[in-house]
Amino acid sequence: MKRINNLQKLYLIAVFIVLYAPIFYLIFYSFNSGGGMSHFESFTWEHYAAVFEDKRLIVIVLNTVIIALLSALLSTAIGVLGAMAIHFMRNKGMRNAVLSLNNILIVSPDVIIGASFLILFTMIGVKLGFASVLISHIAFSIPIVVIMVLPKLQEMSSTLIDAALDLGATRRDVVTRVILPFIQPGIFAGFFLALTYSLDDFAVTFFVTGNGFSTLSVEIYSMARAGITLTINALSGLIFVITVVLVLGYYAISKRTKMPMTGVKK
Amino acid sequence: MKELLRGTILILVVSLVLLLINNNLSEGSNKTGKNILTVYNWGEYIDPDLLKQFEKETGIKVIYETFDSNEGMMGKIEQGGTSYDITMPSEYMVEMMAEKDLLLPIDYSQIPNIKQIDPYFLDLPFDPGNKYSIPYFWGTVGIAYNPDLLDGQTFESWDNLWDPSLKQQVILVDSARETIGMGLNSLHYSLNSTNIDELQEATSKLKKLSPNVKAVIGDEVTQLMVNNEAAVALTWSGQAADMMSENDSIDYVVPEEGSNLWFDNFVIPRTAKNIEGAHAFINFMLDPEVAAQNADYVGYSTPNLTALDYMDPEVVADERFYPDEETRSHLEVYKNLGLKMLGIYNELFLEFKMDMK
Numbered sequence: 001m002k003r004i005n006n007l008q009k010l011y012l013i014a015v016f017i018v019l020y021a022p023i024f025y026l027i028f029y030s031f032n033s034g035g036g037m038s039h040f041e042s043f044t045w046e047h048y049a050a051v052f053e054d055k056r057l058i059v060i061v062l063n064t065v066i067i068a069l070l071s072a073l074l075s076t077a078i079g080v081l082g083a084m085a086i087h088f089m090r091n092k093g094m095r096n097a098v099l100s101l102n103n104i105l106i107v108s109p110d111v112i113i114g115a116s117f118l119i120l121f122t123m124i125g126v127k128l129g130f131a132s133v134l135i136s137h138i139a140f141s142i143p144i145v146v147i148m149v150l151p152k153l154q155e156m157s158s159t160l161i162d163a164a165l166d167l168g169a170t171r172r173d174v175v176t177r178v179i180l181p182f183i184q185p186g187i188f189a190g191f192f193l194a195l196t197y198s199l200d201d202f203a204v205t206f207f208v209t210g211n212g213f214s215t216l217s218v219e220i221y222s223m224a225r226a227g228i229t230l231t232i233n234a235l236s237g238l239i240f241v242i243t244v245v246l247v248l249g250y251y252a253i254s255k256r257t258k259m260p261m262t263g264v265k266k
Numbered sequence: 267m268k269e270l271l272r273g274t275i276l277i278l279v280v281s282l283v284l285l286l287i288n289n290n291l292s293e294g295s296n297k298t299g300k301n302i303l304t305v306y307n308w309g310e311y312i313d314p315d316l317l318k319q320f321e322k323e324t325g326i327k328v329i330y331e332t333f334d335s336n337e338g339m340m341g342k343i344e345q346g347g348t349s350y351d352i353t354m355p356s357e358y359m360v361e362m363m364a365e366k367d368l369l370l371p372i373d374y375s376q377i378p379n380i381k382q383i384d385p386y387f388l389d390l391p392f393d394p395g396n397k398y399s400i401p402y403f404w405g406t407v408g409i410a411y412n413p414d415l416l417d418g419q420t421f422e423s424w425d426n427l428w429d430p431s432l433k434q435q436v437i438l439v440d441s442a443r444e445t446i447g448m449g450l451n452s453l454h455y456s457l458n459s460t461n462i463d464e465l466q467e468a469t470s471k472l473k474k475l476s477p478n479v480k481a482v483i484g485d486e487v488t489q490l491m492v493n494n495e496a497a498v499a500l501t502w503s504g505q506a507a508d509m510m511s512e513n514d515s516i517d518y519v520v521p522e523e524g525s526n527l528w529f530d531n532f533v534i535p536r537t538a539k540n541i542e543g544a545h546a547f548i549n550f551m552l553d554p555e556v557a558a559q560n561a562d563y564v565g566y567s568t569p570n571l572t573a574l575d576y577m578d579p580e581v582v583a584d585e586r587f588y589p590d591e592e593t594r595s596h597l598e599v600y601k602n603l604g605l606k607m608l609g610i611y612n613e614l615f616l617e618f619k620m621d622m623k
Contacts, residue, residue, distance in 0.1 A: 054314075055291055055292075056314070056330065058291060059288055059291050059292050062284050062287060062288040062291070063288065065284060066281050066284050066285055066288065069277050069280060069281045069284075070277075070281050072277075073274060073277050073278070073281075077274075115341075118341075118342070118345050118347070119345065121347055122345045122346045122347040126347070127347060128342075128347040128348050132347075176267045177267065180267050180270060181267060184269065184270065187270065188273075191273075206333075206334075206338060207341075207342070209331070210331070210342065210347060210348035211304065211329070211348055211349065212304060212329035212330075212331060214331055214332070218332070218334075219309065219332060220309075221309075221334045222308060222309030222332035222333050222334040223309035223310045223332075223334075228310075229310065
């Protein structure tokens with residue numbers, strides 16, 4: 001690979017500044033003893049202490065994380081199966097139709113999805129709360145997982161499957177030992193994308209929360225009128241640090257257990 | 267495959283642990299018995315300590331949820347699937363919800379503290395006889411300005427906004443009723459005018475304001491004013507209070523021609539399960555000491571007359587937020603003008619926005 005020149009480096013740095021400056025700005029003021037984000041008075045931990053004192057806020061954060069993890073997990077499972085179903089569909093017209101239906105859900109506005117879920121849940125008598133949020137998050141994450149997994153399936157040569165079958169693999173072996181390991185990067189990508197989608201979704205979630213169950217995005221949006229407090233800055237700072245730690249951890253693990261990408265594994 | 271399985275198990279275990287922690291934290295909020303009260307309020311619009319105090323005094327467990335817009339709140343209540351016992355809509359939304367039959371009438375025999383409320387804020391056109399609502403906080407629409415960025419302009423009159431020296435300095439709110447209303451007020455017309463000629467006149471007057479208009483935006487205005495990036499803004503008193511708490515230079519004034527008087531109100535939605543608890547909660551919040559503490563925390567003006575005695579005299583004497591009789595007599599509460607009239611307001615507002623260069 002050609003080494004990047006200084007101009008390219010400069011450009012890259014500029015991009016990262018644009019991406020990270022708002023976050024660091026936010027975190028910087030989370031240490032401000034003054035009430036707002038206008039001028040920095042002096043250093044304090046009080047906003048971080050406030051996060052841990054506010055039980056309601058912690059419950060909401062945990063709710064958000066639980067919903068994100070579970071919905072990402074389930075939607076990944078369903079999405080992978082869906083992607084395989086689409087990929088191995090014989091009828092080409094049918095395959096394109098299903099794929100288009102999948103893509104429509106990706107581009108349709110969240111408000112519409114949220115409002116439809118609200119109407120659906122109230123019609124069939126599902127109480128709004130944990131279950132309704134989880135179901136809707138799974139629902140809007142599935143199409144994303146499908147889109148992340150499909151290219152990997154298309155990349156896979158069909159001779160690989162034929163060879164496995166010739167060598168006496170059962171259908172189950174083909175799925176668990178050939179297909180799944182090969183599309184694993186796509187599965188992880190789908191999972192993490194679903195995770196972030198779930199974490200920051202406001203529009204859909206707003207409609208389907210209820211009965212004391214709420215997520216962080218809904219909570220922060222509703223502060224808009226009375227002003228967002230620095231507690232939220234502190235919380236954002238914490239979440240940012242946790243995310244960085246997780247990413248570094250993931251990086252370390254994946255580096256250690258790195259194996260050649262042959263696609264077939266015992 | 268092994269990695270996938272390991273990942274799945276890891277995630278399940280983590281979620282389970284988090285669920286357990288969560289259950290421990292929200293212990294007591296287990297939905298047993300009927301001694302639960304679900305409150306649906308704007309974010310950061312109550313002192314959380316008061317919720318704890320209420321729980322301690324009455325043994326009723328409060329579940330607290332928040333919303334970010336009147337419309338979103340009504341949408342959820344209308345659709346059902348939830349059982350909010352109390353919510354705090356603005357005045358026009360009270361009227362709309364009452365029209366849609368979404369509210370329960372308030373039983374005043376359970377709310378003796380109603381006598382603490384300033385009669386000036388009761389029996390208003392949006393809810394005659396306060397059948398469904400009791401005021402929670404109130405405020406005005408006015409002008410927030412930063413004298414540091416201006417050469418001595420003041421805003422006793424709406425007409426001052428039209429001063430040619432204010433080129434590109436004024437920020438308006440992106441809301442038809444407020445902006446058109448400001449035009450109407452500046453012409454000494456009623457905020458609730460349904461007279462097309464008056465509305466047209468107000469719009470053409472607004473169009474003359476466009477050289478001075480820097481932007482027409484929503485809640486972001488607070489940050490712009492605080493950061494000294496804007497000098498003048500049409501805004502609500504509550505928002506102005508936020509600005510002033512972060513930037514000492516900012517001042518707020520309600521022009522003499524008059525302006526809008528707004529309210530947020532306690533109401534009991536029809537979906538309420540714990541009606542008795544809802545009344546107890548309202549009565550608790552109307553207690554003078556409680557209302558005073560809440561007003562200190564939230565920073566908006568309380569309609570609770572007795573509570574004023576328990577508050578910082580300096581705050582209560584601040585005529586920007588507790589205006590005198592004279593100013594109040596010029597204030598008007600929005601009436602529900604009906605969908606058709608609202609459409610006309612929106613259209614005129616759009617016309618004004620399109621006219622801006």
